Amino acid sequence: MSVCVRFVRPLLDARQTHTALLAAATRRFCSDHSVKQRDEIMKMDCVELREKMKSESNPNFVMKGYKYRYSKFVEIEPWRARKHLPEAVSDDHMRNIVPEAVDIVVIGGGIIGSSIAYFLKQRAPEGFSLCVVEKDPEYTHAATSLSLGGMRQQFSLYENIRMSTFSADFFRNYRHYLSVLDYEPPDIEFQPQGYLFLGNERNSEDLLMHHQLQTELGVFAEVYNAQELNTRFPWLNTEDIIIGAYGLQNEGWFNPRNLLIALKGKAEFLGTHYVAGELVDFNVRQPLPSLGKLDEVDQPLEECNHLIVKTAKGELKQIQFAIAVIAAGAWSQEMAEMLRIGETDGYRSVPLPIEPRKRYVYAFNCIDGPGINFPYLVDPSGVFCRRDGLGGNYLAGKSPSEDEEPDSSNLEVDYSYFDKAIQPVLTRRVKGFEKPKIVGAWAGYYDYNTFDQSPVIGAHPYYNNIYWATGFGGNGVQMAPAVGRAIMELILDHEYVSLDLTRFGWKRLFINEEVRESLIL
Numbered sequence: 001m002s003v004c005v006r007f008v009r010p011l012l013d014a015r016q017t018h019t020a021l022l023a024a025a026t027r028r029f030c031s032d033h034s035v036k037q038r039d040e041i042m043k044m045d046c047v048e049l050r051e052k053m054k055s056e057s058n059p060n061f062v063m064k065g066y067k068y069r070y071s072k073f074v075e076i077e078p079w080r081a082r083k084h085l086p087e088a089v090s091d092d093h094m095r096n097i098v099p100e101a102v103d104i105v106v107i108g109g110g111i112i113g114s115s116i117a118y119f120l121k122q123r124a125p126e127g128f129s130l131c132v133v134e135k136d137p138e139y140t141h142a143a144t145s146l147s148l149g150g151m152r153q154q155f156s157l158y159e160n161i162r163m164s165t166f167s168a169d170f171f172r173n174y175r176h177y178l179s180v181l182d183y184e185p186p187d188i189e190f191q192p193q194g195y196l197f198l199g200n201e202r203n204s205e206d207l208l209m210h211h212q213l214q215t216e217l218g219v220f221a222e223v224y225n226a227q228e229l230n231t232r233f234p235w236l237n238t239e240d241i242i243i244g245a246y247g248l249q250n251e252g253w254f255n256p257r258n259l260l261i262a263l264k265g266k267a268e269f270l271g272t273h274y275v276a277g278e279l280v281d282f283n284v285r286q287p288l289p290s291l292g293k294l295d296e297v298d299q300p301l302e303e304c305n306h307l308i309v310k311t312a313k314g315e316l317k318q319i320q321f322a323i324a325v326i327a328a329g330a331w332s333q334e335m336a337e338m339l340r341i342g343e344t345d346g347y348r349s350v351p352l353p354i355e356p357r358k359r360y361v362y363a364f365n366c367i368d369g370p371g372i373n374f375p376y377l378v379d380p381s382g383v384f385c386r387r388d389g390l391g392g393n394y395l396a397g398k399s400p401s402e403d404e405e406p407d408s409s410n411l412e413v414d415y416s417y418f419d420k421a422i423q424p425v426l427t428r429r430v431k432g433f434e435k436p437k438i439v440g441a442w443a444g445y446y447d448y449n450t451f452d453q454s455p456v457i458g459a460h461p462y463y464n465n466i467y468w469a470t471g472f473g474g475n476g477v478q479m480a481p482a483v484g485r486a487i488m489e490l491i492l493d494h495e496y497v498s499l500d501l502t503r504f505g506w507k508r509l510f511i512n513e514e515v516r517e518s519l520i521l
């Protein structure tokens with residue numbers, strides 16, 4: 001059995017989806033063909049039909065995206081001529097075309113959605129049609145663009161450590177994976193630098209316990225006592241510090257926007273179609289009760305294979321799909337509401353506990369600061385700080401406590417939060433940070449899981465053709481490769497193959513079992 005057939009058949013299980021895909025494709029293919037040919041075509045399955053469309057009647061129809069992009073890549077050498085990049089990867093003409101039907105649709109084209117698209121397509125470029133719906137093609141509000149791009153290995157959960165290990169490996173080889181033809185992807189500007197988690201009386205024991213698990217899983221990190229910390233980091237005030245856990249490998253930060261451009265560019269090259277539009281609703285179909293399909297509370301079982309997209313021109317278009325993946329970050333809860341998740345009895349009784357929470361990043365200058373060897377410092381208070389290039393520039397932030405949570409209806413920055421909650425900690429902790437001069441700041445949304453702050457990954461128990469990959473809080477950009485691989489396996493292999501992420505599934509929300517990461521920023 002060919003790769004295409006093997007992958008497409010399971011996706012098209014739903015008879016009505018299969019028939020509609022076939023009909024839609026046939027309509028296009030047959031526009032200038034006789035009735036007789038139409039009859040012949042109706043006997044084929046989708047894969048055969050696509051092959052035929054490519055080779056005979058209208059090669060440009062299927063290959064248009066490829067051809068267009070191919071010539072653009074060659075023409076302007078996008079990975080080298082970086083000023084042309086945005087045009088090259090998000091062409092207006094292509095992104096305004098809304099397909100009538102696709103095998104897989106991904107909602108949200110940020111780093112998670114684009115990684116999912118890339119992993120699916122690199123596994124079977126010709127196996128299925130895939131489109132990504134993105135409402136903000138310039139990614140002005142996406143968390144990916146506003147992230148600090150930090151990558152670390154030091155986590156407390158087995159899954160997070162293993163996911164980070166995979167991501168580190170992916171980042172090391174990203175040029176190989178994400179090159180397009182002979183052209184290298186944009187530089188993700190990885191800056192190797194260990195995270196230094198400081199432990200006081202309250203959290204030292206936990207840090208040691210997590211360090212043990214990390215070491216068992218192959219993480220290269222060391223624990224220093226206060227004296228060793230002073231020797232290694234002479235600018236550090238250790239008066240209340242007992243230990244510090246310092247990452248020696250695979251930690252640092254990178255440019256998340258460049259990684260997004262690279263993942264998106266490669267996914268498009270492999271045949272993913274990005275649509276500029278906003279998902280505004282799902283069309284849920286309720287079959288006649290006489291068909292006897294009832295759900296777990298004896299109500300007619302609802303099925304969802306259609307969604308409505310509002311285009312940039314304000315038009316409403318319907319897309320039929322076999323499988324959908326929600327990767328809409330801080331906006332994912334809106335999709336849950338569209339599907340009445342959290343509003344009815346039975347499997348839809350539990351809401352998706354994800355909400356947007358505003359997080360600030362402050363840029364400051366301290367010419368007398370520690371400089372190039374400054375680690376990614378994480379204070380026991382939750383304040384974190386890292387270098388930003390050279391020249392005495394630093395970035396800092398802190399996740400607020402519940403009672404400090406700012407209004408999330410806008411992305412305005414509260415500068416007083418730096419003066420109140422961050423600067424005093426830094427000034428006390430680091431020699432040279434006595435007079436930080438604020439030079440800029442921004443805010444972005446964490447997709448915050450109010451249940452246990454861990455992601456929700458996997459299919460919903462009611463709509464089992466709709467997968468979710470959301471709730472990554474402050475860790476999504478570094479986890480993106482591992483999440484892309486995980487969703488790809490769930491869809492194409494029907495199970496996790498490389499790394500079991502079952503604990504991050506919906507089930508824990510139903511049985512009220514938290515899976516909580518302790519080392520959260």
Ligand SMILES: Cc1cc2nc3c(=O)[nH]c(=O)nc-3n(C[C@H](O)[C@H](O)[C@H](O)COP(=O)(O)OP(=O)(O)OC[C@H]3O[C@@H](n4cnc5c(N)ncnc54)[C@H](O)[C@@H]3O)c2cc1C
Binds near residue numbers: 146149330443477
């Ligand atoms: C200030 C800050 C610092 C961070 N620092 C780090 C860090 O150091 N390391 C780290 O790993 N992570 C960090 N993160 C977290 C990381 O940025 C996110 O976890 C990650 O970007 C999530 O990616 P995503 O693709 O799920 O979400 P996003 O990048 O937000 O993408 C979701 C996309 O969905 C689209 N969308 C939403 N609704 C719809 C709709 N109805 N129709 C169509 N499209 C829709 C949005 O336009 C958006 O582009 C940080 C986040 C913030 C805010």
